[in-house]
Amino acid sequence: MAAALRRTFPVATLAAGARRTSAGRKPGSLADSCLADRRLWDQLHAHPRLGSVPTFDWFFGFEEAQGLLMPFLQEAKAASPARVLDVGCGTSSLCTGLYTKCPHPVDVLGVDFSPVAVAHMNSLLEGNQDQRPLCPGHPASRLRFMQADAQNLEPVASTGSFHLILDKGTWDAVARGGLPGAHQLLSECLRVLSPQGTLIQFSDEDPDVRLPCLEQASQGWTVSVQELGPFRGITYFAYLVQGSH
Template identity: 40%
Template structure:
């Protein structure tokens, strides 16, 4: 699940089963986590610029477009996925549906960089919010994905503003995920970020959680 070819094949097969586009959601839809995401987009860090939002490992989820549609403040939502098939499907869908933003200054784009190399597309300390719904889970459950999951987390911390947050939505128990997060964000014995957890709720008998990772300003080199 950490290979580009796997996801290209998945989205090719998924789209071939139906003649009309349908969003594919890991875990749950935007409505289930709207109250975790939108409160973080109520204050602008730079008055003259839109809030920068990344949806990493977006696939064909509606989360990114929903943030674009519902944010009252101007946002630039960048949906990132390693699969060019997923990116193309989303670009075509948004064009066909003419998705409109709540704020006319908002922007929405779909791009294909590897989430473990975000620094190639985003400058340090420029992003206000990163949403990860199931991407880290997929990596951690892959045979060779743990190292990449660590890289993705560190890349997220690099591009986040000190006022920004990474939200990881997961079904992994806090005892395991909190330990992993705190281990990865520790640099030379010092925590480079604060980690908190809230319960999203139970769906189809499975408990889901929101892990919020916030960079510590003094940890920036």
Template identity: 40%
Template sequence: ILFAAFSLTLRSCSQEKLQDTNKWPRESMLAELMENMDKKSAWDRFYSETSSRSPNFKNFEWFFGFDAVQDFITPFLQTASLSRRPVQVLDMGCGTSALGPSIYRDSALPVRVTCADISPVAVRLMREHVRANPVRPRNASSQIEFLELDCTQLDSHYGPSSLDLIVDKGTTDALLRSKEGAEKAASVLRQCLKVLRRSGSLLQFSDEDPDARLVWLETAAQGQGLAAADVGVQEVGVLRGVCYYCYQVTAHHDVNK
């Protein structure tokens, strides 16, 4: 399913730029990426090639953009804001998506958004773009940063109970497709639960069917001192013939013992 969604994403983007097909990566490179979606080198090559084919920066959106999921994210920002401090948000595996900057721009509440990706190329491109085209936040107290970070080492950067919301748009899907993906993705999930505050949540946006993803989430969240987490799902909708879902994962006990 992920391959279909990935291909549809690229096909849609390509259709928008039919007048300049050189802006999009070659099929051989895409095939390599699909087999190595957990490797920094593969993502570096992807973002280097896509950016080199156009003189103007363009956000690359996996699956869909911010508008499609804004109504899913905003309620969690409002809940976290009850603590009267900036809401700590991590866009995990941001790539060159406008998702994180859009949360920073549109939130009426003060937020600190970290856009993190394993690819230093993607991080550099985003920093340069925002430096050249500053994003004005709705709340003057909001902040945004771009960080090179391997999500499989999340707990080496963040301490326990330090984040309010983690947004994952396709990152877990990419890990699950890689050869060692299931183990890596489960480790990332457990790390997310450890670095989230008690009221915090992980939102995974994916095209995987709930019958498979819900069971995986409930199983993978266990272990290493973690009891079962609360897991829920909402349908985002059908885009380009693919149905997408928002999976919410929240630890309902002290996950930091």
């Protein structure tokens, strides 16, 4: 995650933020909370880069992930439509890619605690003066974006209601605020996941670090990992938490 930040924003900008925290910082300041702070993400999603490209992805985008994702949607298509949740969706292309390119009916919900990100994605979905509204890959497909805290999905998702849940870097960001928050995120994802469903966490964190955390916090679920990439010289991992299939 830190590498992705450095690739996207000038190192000097990040360093300046760090310097501001070293002297006279107040509890609860933006830099204190770092990647777990919503205000930071509001600022990043409002970056001028968003004015020139419709979506922006940490790690990688839909094109790199679709080979892994499509078989799960094929398995779930009997549900018609398969329900997909992207937690901490930001301005990623995962939701829009699934909606516009999946040949099977999908009902996709992207949630993020940044109102800036949600507003941008709703504008992209509905179309604006620069772009047409997004067209679904299947007439029965649906796409929505809502502001919500991934650590408390009660307002937007009921228990066992999703067949596939995607987390691309959200655990990584939340964990910067402490592992209890990351475990609460995982608990909420598993609560709203169907007993036959799959949670996929995309990360560049090494399996030796991530797997023990997931296995300890996901008792009763099967945990595995697949290697992805390298993309732009970096190897990523897809951590799968699955129910009975």
